[in-house]
Amino acid sequence: MTDPGAATHERRILGTELLWAFGVGVLVAAVLGLIVFTALTMNINPPSNVEHIDPKTLHLSGEFAEQNLGTTVGADGGVTVRVIATQFMFVPRCVAVPQGRLVTLRFASPDVVHGLLITGTNVNTMVVPGFVSQVYTTFTRTGDLLMPCHEYCGLGHSDMWANVQVLPDNDFKPDRDGRVSCAQR
Amino acid sequence: MIGADQPSAADAPSEVADNVDEAALAQVMRVVPLGAAVLAGTTVALLVIGYLAIYLLIFLPRGAVG
Numbered sequence: 481m482t483d484p485g486a487a488t489h490e491r492r493i494l495g496t497e498l499l500w501a502f503g504v505g506v507l508v509a510a511v512l513g514l515i516v517f518t519a520l521t522m523n524i525n526p527p528s529n530v531e532h533i534d535p536k537t538l539h540l541s542g543e544f545a546e547q548n549l550g551t552t553v554g555a556d557g558g559v560t561v562r563v564i565a566t567q568f569m570f571v572p573r574c575v576a577v578p579q580g581r582l583v584t585l586r587f588a589s590p591d592v593v594h595g596l597l598i599t600g601t602n603v604n605t606m607v608v609p610g611f612v613s614q615v616y617t618t619f620t621r622t623g624d625l626l627m628p629c630h631e632y633c634g635l636g637h638s639d640m641w642a643n644v645q646v647l648p649d650n651d652f653k654p655d656r657d658g659r660v661s662c663a664q665r
Numbered sequence: 666m667i668g669a670d671q672p673s674a675a676d677a678p679s680e681v682a683d684n685v686d687e688a689a690l691a692q693v694m695r696v697v698p699l700g701a702a703v704l705a706g707t708t709v710a711l712l713v714i715g716y717l718a719i720y721l722l723i724f725l726p727r728g729a730v731g
Contacts, residue, residue, distance in 0.1 A: 496699075
């Protein structure tokens with residue numbers, strides 16, 4: 481015969497578990513809702529560009545040829561930064577970007593897998609040979625930001641870093657070719 | 666079958682079930698679900714507060730990315 485006291489305990493535990501499951505369900509839905517809401521209203525998304533490039537020839541011609549690296553302002557005013565991540569440096573080692581404007585950052589690797597982040601921003605991506613990594617962001621503060629490689633790429637990995645120089649918009653002046661270099665200090 | 670020369674498990678105190686006072690057990694079982702919920706709730710609440718603090722105070726102010 482079943483002990484009525486034990487049955488009551490079982491019911492109470494089951495009730496608590498169901499309540500807990502409901503609460504956790506609400507919490508998970510709220511967190512997912514927050515992520516979707518900010519993605520839709522504030523344009524915060526994981527970088528998801530998929531674009532192929534031949535790592536053997538990317539430095540010879542096309543957008544990652546030496547003369548095209550660095551910061552370029554297009555005819556429409558769009559700012560694009562192109563950087564090659566290679567063992568064990570970023571080329572160029574310093575890029576200038578404007579404060580408060582949308583900047584498109586494009587990276588490619590001719591050798592091994594690299595990764596990068598820009599301190600104080602949400603920029604964080606892998607750079608995989610064969611693909612162009614593209615991240616867009618808006619820099620909110622002026623100053624020099626560090627951009628280290630964060631994916632172990634060989635013995636010189638710890639020396640692989642670059643600077644991102646965020647300039648006030650009125651100091652960000654492209655030359656005749658639409659190029660902007662780091663200010664010399 | 667246990668022979669006369671073999672000890673019974675009941676001879677070892679650790680093998681013998683405790684005498685349980687049903688009333689005391691019922692008293693404990695009444696608060697066990699509440700205690701578990703408070704403990705787990707506090708733990709998860711701290712985790713969520715930490716997550717939201719980083720998300721709202723650090724991640725979002727860093728601006729758009731994609």
